[in-house]
Amino acid sequence: MARRALITGITGQDGSYLAEHLLDQGYDVWGLVRGQANPRVSRVRRLLQDVQLVRGDLLDQGSLISAVERVQPDEVYNLGAISFVPMSWEQAELTAEVTGMGVLRMLEAIRVCSGITASRTPGSGQIRFYQASSSEMFGQVRETPQNERTPFHPRSPYGVAKAYGHFLTQNYRESYGMFAVSGILFNHESPRRGAEFVTRKVTLGAARIKLGLATELRLGNLSARRDWGYAGDYVRAMRLMLQAPVPEDYVIGTGRTQSVRELVIAAFEAAQLDWERYVVADQALHRPAEVDLLCADPKKARVQLGWEPTVSFEELVAMMVEADLRLLSEGADPEQDSSWP
Ligand code: NAP
Ligand code: GDD
Secondary structure, eight states, X not given: OOOEEEEESTTSHHHHHHXXXXXXXXXEEEEEXXXXXXXXXXXXXXXXXXXXXXXXXXXXXXXXXXXXXXXXXXXXXXXXXXXXXXXXXXXXXHHIIIIIIHHXXXXXXXHHHHTOBTTBOOOTTOOEEEEEXXXXXXXXXXXXXXXXXXOOOOOSHHHHHHHHHHHHHHHHHHHHOOOEEEEEEOOEEOTTSOXXXXXXXXXXXXXXXXXXXXXXXXXXXXXXXXXXXXXXXXXXXXXXXXXXXXOOOEEEOOSOOEEHHHHXXXXXXXXXXXXXXXXXXXXGGXXXXXXXXXXXXXXXXXXXXXXXXXXXXXXXXXXXHHHHHHHHHTTOOGGGTOOOO
């Protein structure tokens, strides 16, 4: 029988790529969707027609228990979160509830539905759980590159909430013997990336300027460095982690790091524009506390999972600029979330 997966965050970037990947692998895929009239659900219905939808919200314990009871998953991928770092200062409590406590609620739903107690550990048919941990937990980094043993020093309410979810996942593994793992994923991007994140903001900005739809692009800290990879590569790692013989956490990244300035140069070059004529540095877009440098050491994933990224930074940026030029030329409005390449 086909394996059955339940994905939270199905309307997001990673949810869409993971759903496609699992469908390709022969899974029955279910996506958790929330809200009375969430406009992003129609996008999922259009792009991911073979995904079945179930209602639920990471803020609502009962809804998660009902979803697990209904779907009877073999694997649960918890990708749902408030994921935009600046928003986590504006709505710190909500971020803690969704991005942090949401992990507790999802783990509890699995534990309760599986009848797991401290004295009764799960059998072989147990539900496997993947938590979307983040390199943002490393924050003010203690060493470079960062690996599975690098200590955390989060710099945003988002990073703190992710650290809670990460340790809780570890704790449920140790307390109840659950197959619960975290992927510590570094930044990953794609043409489906939200327009608020810097890569997409830059590729959309360059495309708009190229097409005469804008005259400038305002950005914050150009010196911050990130390890940027392609989302389509990273969702493969999520599945591999749940197929491993023992539950362990893994760092996923490329091992290369670039500055926001280098990202801008690459994107404007791809659009054949001189970035210095259009990019305006805006102090108001700087963060209260910044993560200056992230760079992954993905050796464990390479050796134990056989995972490798296949798309380079340059290919990724060119892919995104090209997709945005096409989208805007067709008259789509990426800010409205109506379109998904
Ligand atoms: P994304 O595009 O922002 O998607 C976030 C998802 O969370 C959306 O589907 C959203 O659904 C859902 N969500 C928000 N609040 C929810 C709630 N209360 N209950 C249930 N679902 C809720 O994020 P992404 O880039 O795909 O990232 C996926 C996960 O990986 C996130 O947990 C993120 O923090 C983590 N992560 C991402 C990266 C990266 O570089 N992309 C790196 C490390 C970790 P709605 O449509 O209902 O709002
Ligand atoms: N968003 C944004 N907008 N970022 C800017 C801008 C701007 O105008 N100008 C400079 N930056 C800098 C930010 O200060 C940050 O240092 C860097 O660009 C990357 O910002 P984002 O793309 O917003 O991503 P992030 O690194 O904060 O968070 C993403 O990656 C995390 C993994 O490390 C998100 O996807 C998180 O959910 C994820 O956990």
